[in-house]
Amino acid sequence: MNLNPEFQRQLQLEFSQARLVGVPLILGIIFTLTYFLDNQTHNEVSITAQTALGLFLLMVSFWGARQAVDSVLEEQRSHTWDTQRLSALDPWTMVCGKLLGSTLVVWYGGVICLLVYGLAADNLSNLLWVYGYAITSGLLVQNISLLLSLIALRKGQINSNSVITGLAIIAAFTIGSWIMPLSSNPQALQAMPDASWYGISTTSQFLTLMTVCWALFWCVVGNYRLMTQELRIRTLPWVWFAFALFLIVYAGGFIEAQHFSEYFYTTAFAICLTLSYLIVFTEYNEPMRIKRLLTYITQENWQRAAEELPLWCVTFVLAAVVALPLSFTHPADIEELHVYPITILLFLLRDIGIFLFFSFGKNPQRAFSLTLLSFVLLYGVLPGIFAAADLKAVSALFFPLVADSMIISIICMGVQSALVWYVLYQRWQESV
Amino acid sequence: MINVEQLIFEYPNLRALDEVSFHIPQGSITALVGPNGAGKSTLLRCMAALDQPMSGNIRINDIDVLEHPRECHRVIGYLSDFFGLYDRLTVRQCLHYVARAQGIAEDDCAAAIDKVSSGLYINDRLDVLAGTLSRGLRQRVAIGQAIIHSPRVVLLDEPASGLDPEARHELAELFLNLQKQGMTLLVSSHILAELEAYSTDMLVLREGKIIEQVAIKTTTHAHTQDFKLTLATPVDNLAAVLQAIDTLTVLKTEGNQAAWLQIQGDSVQHHQLLTTLLSHNLPVCEFAKITSNLQDAYLDTIRHRA
Numbered sequence: 001m002n003l004n005p006e007f008q009r010q011l012q013l014e015f016s017q018a019r020l021v022g023v024p025l026i027l028g029i030i031f032t033l034t035y036f037l038d039n040q041t042h043n044e045v046s047i048t049a050q051t052a053l054g055l056f057l058l059m060v061s062f063w064g065a066r067q068a069v070d071s072v073l074e075e076q077r078s079h080t081w082d083t084q085r086l087s088a089l090d091p092w093t094m095v096c097g098k099l100l101g102s103t104l105v106v107w108y109g110g111v112i113c114l115l116v117y118g119l120a121a122d123n124l125s126n127l128l129w130v131y132g133y134a135i136t137s138g139l140l141v142q143n144i145s146l147l148l149s150l151i152a153l154r155k156g157q158i159n160s161n162s163v164i165t166g167l168a169i170i171a172a173f174t175i176g177s178w179i180m181p182l183s184s185n186p187q188a189l190q191a192m193p194d195a196s197w198y199g200i201s202t203t204s205q206f207l208t209l210m211t212v213c214w215a216l217f218w219c220v221v222g223n224y225r226l227m228t229q230e231l232r233i234r235t236l237p238w239v240w241f242a243f244a245l246f247l248i249v250y251a252g253g254f255i256e257a258q259h260f261s262e263y264f265y266t267t268a269f270a271i272c273l274t275l276s277y278l279i280v281f282t283e284y285n286e287p288m289r290i291k292r293l294l295t296y297i298t299q300e301n302w303q304r305a306a307e308e309l310p311l312w313c314v315t316f317v318l319a320a321v322v323a324l325p326l327s328f329t330h331p332a333d334i335e336e337l338h339v340y341p342i343t344i345l346l347f348l349l350r351d352i353g354i355f356l357f358f359s360f361g362k363n364p365q366r367a368f369s370l371t372l373l374s375f376v377l378l379y380g381v382l383p384g385i386f387a388a389a390d391l392k393a394v395s396a397l398f399f400p401l402v403a404d405s406m407i408i409s410i411i412c413m414g415v416q417s418a419l420v421w422y423v424l425y426q427r428w429q430e431s432v
Numbered sequence: 433m434i435n436v437e438q439l440i441f442e443y444p445n446l447r448a449l450d451e452v453s454f455h456i457p458q459g460s461i462t463a464l465v466g467p468n469g470a471g472k473s474t475l476l477r478c479m480a481a482l483d484q485p486m487s488g489n490i491r492i493n494d495i496d497v498l499e500h501p502r503e504c505h506r507v508i509g510y511l512s513d514f515f516g517l518y519d520r521l522t523v524r525q526c527l528h529y530v531a532r533a534q535g536i537a538e539d540d541c542a543a544a545i546d547k548v549s550s551g552l553y554i555n556d557r558l559d560v561l562a563g564t565l566s567r568g569l570r571q572r573v574a575i576g577q578a579i580i581h582s583p584r585v586v587l588l589d590e591p592a593s594g595l596d597p598e599a600r601h602e603l604a605e606l607f608l609n610l611q612k613q614g615m616t617l618l619v620s621s622h623i624l625a626e627l628e629a630y631s632t633d634m635l636v637l638r639e640g641k642i643i644e645q646v647a648i649k650t651t652t653h654a655h656t657q658d659f660k661l662t663l664a665t666p667v668d669n670l671a672a673v674l675q676a677i678d679t680l681t682v683l684k685t686e687g688n689q690a691a692w693l694q695i696q697g698d699s700v701q702h703h704q705l706l707t708t709l710l711s712h713n714l715p716v717c718e719f720a721k722i723t724s725n726l727q728d729a730y731l732d733t734i735r736h737r738a
Contacts, residue, residue, distance in 0.1 A: 005532035013520055079516030082482060083577060086505045087533035232481055232501040287444055292486060431444045 004093050006084075010071060010101025015108075023109040027055070031116055038120075045184045048120035053134070053183050056113035057176050060138030064106040065145035065168030069161050071102035072149040076158045091227035095146070095220070103142055110138065117183070126182045129205060133182070136212045137175040141168050143219035150226040154284045157365075178208075197253035214250065218243055236303075240279070240311045244318055247271050265326040269341060272319035273348055280312040280352050281368060285359040287431040312352060320345055327406075340406045346413035351375065353420035360424070360431050433458035433616045434479070434585060439488030441474050441640075448474045449485065450640040456618060456633070461611050463627035463648075464620040465730055466637035472620040473513055475637065476587045479618070480510040493584050506535075509578035513589040513620075515571075519563025523554060523573050526562050527580055534581035548576045551606055568599040575603075579610065586610060588619045592626050604629035624727045636733050644733040657702075658683070661691045661709070662718035673712060679705055692722070 034048040041047070075081040084094070114134065118127060145164050152160040195204040225239050248268040255263045289308055296305035323341035354374050358367035378398060386395035387402070396402050398416075400409035434456035441449040448471045456462050464472050477483040479490055481501035490497035497504040518526050524545060531541045549555040552572040557565065562573060571594065579586055592600050600623075607617055607630045618635075621627050627634075628648070636644040666688040667673065674682045674691055679701065683692040695705060706719055 002532075002538050005529055008532070009518070009521070009525075009529045012525055013518070078519070079512065079514045080518060082480075082510070082512050083515075083530065084533070085482060086480065086508070086510055087530070088506060088535040088581075089533050232484075232505075234501075288442055288486070291442070292484070295486060432442070 004097045004101075005087075006089060006094055006097025007101040008097075010097060011104060014067065014102055014105050019105050020108075023105065024112055027109060027112050027116075030055070035120075044122075046120045046122050049117050049122070049183060050180070052113045052117040052120060053130070053179065054176065056110050056117070056134055057138070057172050057179070059106050059113065060103075060110050060134075061141045061168050061172030061175065062165065063109075064103045064138060064142040065171075066161065066165050067102040067106055068099060068142045068145040069149040069164045071098040072146065072153055073158050073161060076153055081153075085231055089231075091224050091231055091233065094227050094231070095223045099142060099146055099223070121183060123183070123185075129209075130179060130182050132209055133175070133179050133212070136209065136216055137171075137179070140212055140216045140219060141171045141175070143216060143223060144168075144171070147219055147222050147226065150223065150230065151282050153230070154226070156284075195254075199257055214246075218246070234307055236306050237309055237311050237314050240275075241314050241318070244272060244275050244315050247275070262329070265322055265329060269319060269322045269326050269344075272315045272322060273344065276312045276315040276319060276348055276352070279315065280310070280355055281371075283311055285310070285356055285364075285367075287360045287428050290428060291432045316345075316348065316352075319348065338401055338404070338406070338409070340401065340409050343400050343406070343409040343413045346410065346417045350413065350417040350420050353417065353424045357420065357424045357427055360427050433460075433493060434618070435489070435491040436475075436479070437489040439475070439478060439485055439490065441471070441478055441483065441485040448640050449478065449488075452488070452637075452640070452642050454635055454642050454645050456616060456635075458616050459611060459614060460632045461607055461617040461619065461630050462633040462635055463624075463631035464618055464635050464637060465622075465624065465627070468622075470637045471640040472637055473589050476510070476589050476618070476620060477512075480508055480587055481505060482510075507584045509581070509583035509586040511574055511578045511586075511588045511591055513593070515574040517562040517565075517570055517573055517577075519561065521562055522559050523549075523562055523565070524558040526573060527558075527576055530577040531580045536581060544580050548580045551609060552576050553602060567594040568596060571595055571599070572603075575606070579615075582613070582615075584615060586615055586617045588617065590621055591619060592621060592623060600626050601629070624730055628727075634729060636730060646729060646733070648729065656694060656696050658722040659693045659695050659702075660718065660720055660722050661693055661714075661716065663689050664715040664717040665689070667714060673714070677705070677708055677712075679708070 030051065031048055034051045037047050075084060089097070114131060117130070118124075121127065145168055148164045148167070149160070152158065152164070192204045195202055195207045197207060221239060221243075225235065228235055248271050251267050251271060252260070252264050255267060289310070293305055293308040293310075296302075296308060323345050326341040351371070355367060355371045358364070358370045361367070383395045383399035383402070386392075386398070392402060396409070397412050400412040403409040403412065434454075436455075437453050439449050439452040440447065452471075452475065464475070466472055474483065478485050479492065479497065481497050481504045485498070488498075492504055493507045495503045495507065518529070521529070527545045527548065528541050531544050532538065536544050545558070546555070549558055552575060554569060554572050554576065557569060562570065565573065571591065575588070575591060578588070592603055595603060604626065607619070610617060611630070611632075619627060619631070631648055634644070634646050634648055635642060636646075661674075663670070668688060670688040670691060671682055671685045674680065674685070674693065679695065679697070681694040683694055685691045695702060697705075706716070709716055709719070
């Protein structure tokens with residue numbers, strides 16, 4: 001049988017005989033203890049069922065995330081990644097092999113926990129929902145971990161295990177706070193409010209499950225895409241564009257019908273801004289990439305130029321497209337702040353410039369923390385000082401959303417952005 | 433087989449490869465030599481389609497490497513200078529994984545493992561954990577992984593570093609064997625004596641530029657040999673005296689006491705020439721063939737370009 005080689009190798013490494021015997025043995029001991037506790041205490045809620053569900057969440061999130069992360073970062077640490085990159089394996093085989101192979105032992109223990117939960121739970125009315133949430137959430141956490149490890153690999157941060165696993169633990173607790181009440185309270189599902197999406201009435205638990213499934217789908221797509229790039233398969237940024245459009249359309253479904261035209265552009269604009277910030281912080285920003293991009297543009301090699309295009313450009317352009325109609329709809333002000341879309345777009349441009357300025361420096365590892373520090377100064381401290389001194393006009397120079405005139409706010413932000421990008425250009429020229 | 437044209441690769445503030453161009457014929461073993469930081473590893477990584485250059489062209493086996501990197505991966509084998517093995521797998525499992533990952537069908541894996549392990553003399557270690565192997569054996573397993581799919585081109589970055597003399601000798605034999613099987617090899621190394629045992633060509637890289645490409649094991653003009661003549665005492669107008677003898681060509685003289693000559697003919701004619709030299713009352717104390725080696729060729733190139 002021609003088994004997926006990466007899956008087979010992960011099994012050889014992770015599914016040892018000791019684990020095959022050890023996992024059910026340890027779980028068996030724990031459940032024997034909880035069984036006796038249940039008999040002694042006679043609680044309304046089965047301790048065994050709660051423990052089984054808790055252990056499942058911990059195993060698939062914490063252990064599963066660690067396994068998924070190691071399946072990528074360990075390759076780089078042990079200098080075997082080049083061998084994999086040169087193999088004939090396609091990205092899909094690699095992603096499936098790594099994700100399923102490295103976590104199979106986790107799911108082996110997880111399935112035992114779910115079976116014990118099914119046998120021990122007093123309330124079986126929510127069983128399928130609990131299983132549905134638990135399994136999809138576990139898969140989501142593992143996929144996000146793999147995604148983060150591929151991003152870390154690309155950025156050369158190969159010792160990011162603890163950070164990613166820490167995030168997975170937070171995710172485990174978040175999922176736990178959602179699922180645990182379902183397992184203990186038979187009325188928990190019924191207590192949830194109804195929801196609607198583009199006028200389709202449904203339950204909020206179904207929408208939540210669908211949202212988790214969609215998130216899982218896009219995580220898998222993201223993993224496939226990053227693996228594709230690692231294997232040096234040439235790609236265009238259409239997946240990022242499709243993801244942004246999907247989010248806009250999906251989030252748009254939650255806007256009430258009577259306010260749809262009023263809030264749709266605002267929602268789309270907010271999504272594009274968020275995605276632009278997210279991707280500029282996660283993408284690998286190297287000065288040579290920009291040089292290659294400019295070289296290809298000079299050569300009018302548009303295919304290659306599109307391959308080198310930073311992804312933030314895609315969502316930035318999308319945000320700009322949305323900002324224009326939004327500027328004419330006069331969105332509501334938020335207390336003393338005026339929502340000027342073009343100004344906000346220039347904020348984004350300035351902030352991206354600041355981050356790239358630090359990324360192109362001698363210590364790009366510190367780019368994120370230095371950018372955060374700059375944001376604190378530019379968004380908080382400086383405007384705050386002048387506002388406290390009743391110098392609103394000066395404060396508006398730094399934070400133009402307090403200016404009463406849109407034109408003035410655009411000019412202030414335009415000047416700031418131009419300055420930042422001029423300094424960025426100087427630094428880029430020094431570094432290439 | 434391999435064509436590289438105007439290849440440019442840049443790191444921030446450093447041009448690692450500067451318009452590198454060369455051609456490597458099929459079935460050759462080319463030694464890629466140069467000082468540390470010359471760009472050897474970068475060149476090999478670009479050729480293996482692992483790193484993306486700024487511009488230029490690389491064609492391997494008629495595949496445009498920059499346009500179709502994955503197709504290139506099918507026809508090459510690459511060994512990095514910082515290679516790694518799966519320490520918790522046995523040698524057989526390591527080779528089996530790479531064989532399968534390179535598209536060899538499950539049924540053919542055993543034969544491929546057998547073939548490569550015999551060639552590398554590791555067939556008695558197949559069931560040993562890779563993590564317990566010595567440096568030399570690890571190197572052999574890594575080479576085995578690089579060639580298990582019988583690639584047309586093998587790129588090896590410092591393959592002999594850390595190997596003992598016996599292992600290096602076996603490695604040289606292996607490379608010659610691979611050459612016989614029709615593979616084209618490009619081997620980077622600092623150890624010129626080791627490269628000499630198997631290299632047919634030499635590519636000298638310095639500060640990101642190819643400064644020389646020479647054939648080492650090509651046959652020169654039939655019966656032509658370089659000799660060095662050393663005299664016990666200087667002789668006035670040595671060059672003129674030697675040029676008067678028509679069976680030799682004077683390449684150069686040094687201080688009227690030494691001369692480099694090019695001589696045609698076999699050993700009988702060499703003997704006759706020596707008799708002639710002595711008949712001209714030259715106080716000959718040394719008359720010996722010059723054996724040019726890779727080290728000399730490399731140092732000559734470096735001196736010439738300096």
